[in-house]
Amino acid sequence: MLQYASPAQEEWRRSADPIRTFALRDDLEGLRDRLVDLGILDAGSAGFDDVDEAQELLDQAFTGATEALAAGHASAGDHAALVDLLLELRELNARLRGEREAGRVAALGRVREAMGLLRGVSTVEQMMERGPVAAAHLGFDRTFVSSIKDACFVPYSCFVGGDTEWAKAIVRAGQEQPRKLDRRLLETEMVRRRQPLRVLDAQNDPRVHQEIAKVSMSRSYVAAPIVVQDRVIGFVHADFFFAKRLVRTSDAELLWMFAEAFGSAFERIAAGEQLRVMRRTFQRAMAETDATFAHICDRELSFESTIATEPARPEGPLPIAGTPPVPAGAPVPTELADLLTKRELEVLRLMAEGATNDGIAQRLVISHGTAKTHVKHILRKLRAANRAEAVSRFFQLRGEH
Template identity: 40%
Template sequence: MPRPQSSRVVDVLLAARRLVDDSRLPHPEHVVDLGSARAVLRAVWAEALASLTGGGTPSQELVSLLAETKALDEQLLLDQLAHQDRALQRVRSALGRLGEARTSTALLDTAASTACSMGFDRSIVSRVAGSLWIPERVHVERDPAWAEEILALGRTHPQNLDGRIVETEMVRRRTSLLVDEVQERPGVNKPIADASMSRSYCAAPIVVHGVVAGFVHVDCYYQQRNVDVLDRHLVTLYAQGLGQALSRTMVLDEMDQIRADVDRLARRVTDAREGDLGDGWWGHGENGRVTEGDPAAHAVATPQRSVVDGFLRSAPVDPSLTRREVEVLRLMATGDTNARIATRLVISEGTVKSHVKHILRKLGAANRAEAVSHWLRAEHDRAGRGASGPAGHR
């Protein structure tokens, strides 16, 4: 908040404290940003108006105070709208930078600092592994060493998303958070809270392929202000964009891996033509078995696995299934047990069993394997129909 505007609000507040019951007015130290300044002015307006209409002799000073309060609040409203517009422009710019990354590693390496470019002082980008919250990147404006300290503590003490910590709600409900009074509040990441000395923060989930893959946390430590609802909206937009960017770079990563494997096979073909078959060219070690560590074994297994994983993630949603049922089905297709699915989605195992039962009924399947097979076969059929559509007719 500009200092001249802040000083004007404090002056109006001090004038009001001389004219009305100051016990019902906020303290000048509460004026820290545009939101709090407007809240102070609303309190001044209410008390001055109540005093003016309370039956006593009208005071010219009170009338002047009301006029000044109204004019100043209107100016702050315009400032607030301009601030919001600038903030949205920063979000657009940040999302544009995310779109420039060509690999997931490059994206994550810049995600934390890019989050701070939206007007925040510090940020943490984390991943969710099963039921654990693990920080991956930390950025602190002006203090890289502090960022490393926070990151080290976060990795040394990963938090279990078991309902006792507030971030669990981001996994359960896919909603952002605004957490204030961090140092006194139970349910926060205590090691990070202690190391960062944060007063308040916003956080939003990173959703990739329908699953919460991580979090973005931000605060305004150096600005000495609490984050507000606008900040929460900004980090929500940013986390959504980061999730979409990760979906894109994961595909690029898989394509790069397949391309590297094809290049490796091509080199082996070239070697074979030149008479250098090498050891285990056909992937056979002793007694005709594929040996662990054999490059041929890696060349064959890795593309198949990456293609299968990509297919499972890109398979379309069956219209008869709910969003949660699709999540459960996708995890079933990767071979996860009910217990593992419950851990990954932060729900009870009984709830998973209920979802599985509904999936089997809706797909007309007798068991889990048949349900997965039905789902993948339906995708294959859809792909076949697409290839033989009007453009494919001769």
């Protein structure tokens, strides 16, 4: 996991991952007393109820015991006590691992409950809008879901318990000042490594999104990448602002589990939307075909007409959902029709309107990669060096200079 920290804010307390097994907690307290008797720990050491602190205690005890044995100065009685201590440390380490594993199982249950809030969502838009609410169900005070648009980190929706206006302000700050995903931004590491992020001093770290940090006033947050079809398409961020708690490693792991489940659900819903668009397009094409067939079959025959005459129909591909209709009086030049496929002609028309690859993908309900591939094929077939040259060629062939 990626972790970034500056001097911790004094008014924010360290988060604790408590040991829930009372017997293990009691045994760790007994170990602490024995370590004090053996001179490995100071007498004023506090108790250990937190999993991370307990692990530090065990590591410190193991180091102290092995160093004492290696020194060779211990009496026979102390030597036996140190050997017993090492055996006990091994057993306590195993129990502590079991405690961590139980925590992960509980976290999976919380993720399952959070994803249950998205049950019934049928569109990508609904998914993005409700995502922060579901993430907050994990126990965070504030959450927001963002997307990657034109290689920029752009917030989409935010949840702030009891303050919708503040949530809107956080989203607005990110949308009005989008940040490029370059080496100066921490979120870029999530795209590159596909690991969660943990930040302990957001206000003083120059690599965070400064505009969002200023409006949100966040001190410590975690974030995780949303991966769809092996590509990072966005992020989920969360913090404990109202509780004034610094995030811990387990918080980042919990959010990461949620982001993975969210990405899988997102992919399924997006595929469903594409199928619905394809079904509507097919039904519309079939209806048009039926109407044309009926028109031909129902015509009265006469000497002035022949069966072979076809009714006039617009040139070019049928419009599909999300794309503009073919402009009137703009037939496809023969040279273009011979060079390009119907889909490539649609992409070229959208390029002529100034659409980006993302815009083309959204209008034609295809992936960003597919849109990019179509553009590449168009440039090669038209022998154009760039998009502007291809569009210019398009207008020239249509007789528009």
